[in-house]
Amino acid sequence: MNKKEYIKAVDNITAPQGLVDRIAALEQPAKKKTPLWKTVTAIAACFVAVIIAFSGIVGGSLKAESENMSSGNGFSNDFLADSYDGSVSEMPESVTDSSATAESANRKIVKTAALGIKTKNYDTFMNSVKQKIEEYGGYIEKSQEYNYDNASNRNANMNVKIPADRLDAFIDELAAIGTITSKSVESTDITDSYIDVESRINALETEEETLLGLLKKAESLTDVIELQERLSTVRADLERIKAQKQSYDGMIAYSGISLDINEVERVVEGDDTFFGEVKEKLMNNLYDLGDFFRELAINSIAALPYIPILTAVAVVVIVIVKKVRKR
Amino acid sequence: MTVFIKGKDAFSFAFKQFTDTVYRVALHNTANFSDAEDVTQEVFVKLLETNKAFRDSEHLKAWLIRVTINLCRDKMKKSSRETLVENVFPNKPNEDKSDVLEAVKALPEKYRNAIYLHYYEGYTAKEIGKILDAKESTVLSWLSRGRDALRKELDGGFDDE
Numbered sequence: 001m002n003k004k005e006y007i008k009a010v011d012n013i014t015a016p017q018g019l020v021d022r023i024a025a026l027e028q029p030a031k032k033k034t035p036l037w038k039t040v041t042a043i044a045a046c047f048v049a050v051i052i053a054f055s056g057i058v059g060g061s062l063k064a065e066s067e068n069m070s071s072g073n074g075f076s077n078d079f080l081a082d083s084y085d086g087s088v089s090e091m092p093e094s095v096t097d098s099s100a101t102a103e104s105a106n107r108k109i110v111k112t113a114a115l116g117i118k119t120k121n122y123d124t125f126m127n128s129v130k131q132k133i134e135e136y137g138g139y140i141e142k143s144q145e146y147n148y149d150n151a152s153n154r155n156a157n158m159n160v161k162i163p164a165d166r167l168d169a170f171i172d173e174l175a176a177i178g179t180i181t182s183k184s185v186e187s188t189d190i191t192d193s194y195i196d197v198e199s200r201i202n203a204l205e206t207e208e209e210t211l212l213g214l215l216k217k218a219e220s221l222t223d224v225i226e227l228q229e230r231l232s233t234v235r236a237d238l239e240r241i242k243a244q245k246q247s248y249d250g251m252i253a254y255s256g257i258s259l260d261i262n263e264v265e266r267v268v269e270g271d272d273t274f275f276g277e278v279k280e281k282l283m284n285n286l287y288d289l290g291d292f293f294r295e296l297a298i299n300s301i302a303a304l305p306y307i308p309i310l311t312a313v314a315v316v317v318i319v320i321v322k323k324v325r326k327r
Numbered sequence: 328m329t330v331f332i333k334g335k336d337a338f339s340f341a342f343k344q345f346t347d348t349v350y351r352v353a354l355h356n357t358a359n360f361s362d363a364e365d366v367t368q369e370v371f372v373k374l375l376e377t378n379k380a381f382r383d384s385e386h387l388k389a390w391l392i393r394v395t396i397n398l399c400r401d402k403m404k405k406s407s408r409e410t411l412v413e414n415v416f417p418n419k420p421n422e423d424k425s426d427v428l429e430a431v432k433a434l435p436e437k438y439r440n441a442i443y444l445h446y447y448e449g450y451t452a453k454e455i456g457k458i459l460d461a462k463e464s465t466v467l468s469w470l471s472r473g474r475d476a477l478r479k480e481l482d483g484g485f486d487d488e
Contacts, residue, residue: 002485003446006427010447015350019364023346023371027338193332244384
């Protein structure tokens with residue numbers, strides 16, 4: 001009976017979540033590099049901006065010249081656009097266009113999305129997320145919730161499946177009830193693999209039919225046995241590949257969304273303008289100041305029990321000092 | 328026959344379907360959890376790096392198993408100087424289960440992998456031969472010797488029924 005125990009024990013071995021996350025991260029090594037790339041471009045852009053501003057102050061004539069240049073360019077662009085339009089009406093471009101869209105409709109696309117969300121009202125948010133998932137005909141594949149400390153700092157990771165055609169609408173719904181801090185949507189085209197699976201199924205089904213036809217005609221027992229053996233391997237292959245197709249269908253029909261939901265005390269809306277940033281920093285400082293007074297008040301009240309003791313000590317000290325002075 | 332699956336498709340498919348398989352094979356062939364995790368990750372790195380086209384999911388799975396076993400072998404060679412046999416399943420609540428696993432893990436490499444592939448993954452001796460690069464008859468003898476060794480180790484043996 002140890003064989004069954006062995007199978008059970010191996011069944012219990014599953015890759016730990018940390019490992020799974022690390023492997024998932026392998027797939028997009030380029031993504032991690034973006035922040036560095038972004039900062040470099042941002043610095044370069046600042047540098048260029050400073051130079052342009054400087055040159056603008058130094059030479060007004062230069063500026064005027066460049067304006068002329070750009071207006072000239074505008075003309076030639078218009079001209080190009082006109083001639084292009086003319087050629088389009090002559091050529092049957094629209095035909096190829098529509099066939100391209102028809103083909104794209106048949107392409108097998110697996111969509112996945114990852115969202116980072118902040119919310120002030122964690123409990124209500126989680127409830128409405130679960131409600132929305134049901135509403136959209138989706139389901140929760142996995143859900144983990146953490147509570148790091150007693151403060152309002154809870155965190156949830158969810159893997160959700162939503163019907164692929166409603167993915168965008170679902171994301172919009174989430175944006176309406178929470179604040180989305182990061183969002184990535186990825187589409188993988190598995191058409192080639194899918195077509196291969198389909199053609200293999202067709203080939204195997206044809207083979208199955210042929211074998212069945214031969215089996216009816218078969219006269220000797222050895223023929224029958226041989227044909228049946230072949231038939232059973234064909235059917236096993238067929239089963240396996242159909243399961244594969246089903247799993248593809250599942251991946252295509254349902255988009256996977258991973259949600260990273262964080263509870264925060266207040267939500268800061270992103271605003272990239274100068275005054276927006278000033279406002280944000282100012283609000284941050286005011287909030288911190290408020291927080292400081294809040295803490296001060298809490299600590300003062302919390303210190304109340306010590307006051308009688310401190311008063312007693314103070315009284316004793318004062319009495320002693322007075323007596324010493326009288327002498 | 329046209330190419331079935333390769334590159335990113337292969338990676339995401341393997342990640343969905345075979346992460347546990349790779350980890351299980353790795354755990355059978357390394358001394359501890361962290362080595363097994365390292366190897367599992369390395370296998371997926373190898374999969375990303377390779378340009379190999381896989382005929383079907385079974386082909387991909389067999390490749391993953393073979394690579395996992397090879398990487399484990401490398402890893403064990405490197406760390407063989409400091410062989411400190413740790414308990415690989417320290418937190419298993421059920422002692423018996425861990426016993427069977429430990430007994431299988433204690434077998435020589437060939438027997439151990441043959442046992443795992445046959446009894447857990449359901450491969451035939453012929454298929455195991457393809458994966459481990461051996462003759463069918465050799466695999467059969469590994470299986471029977473592995474079973475014999477387990478019979479000595481475990482009460483109730485390790486039988487088919």
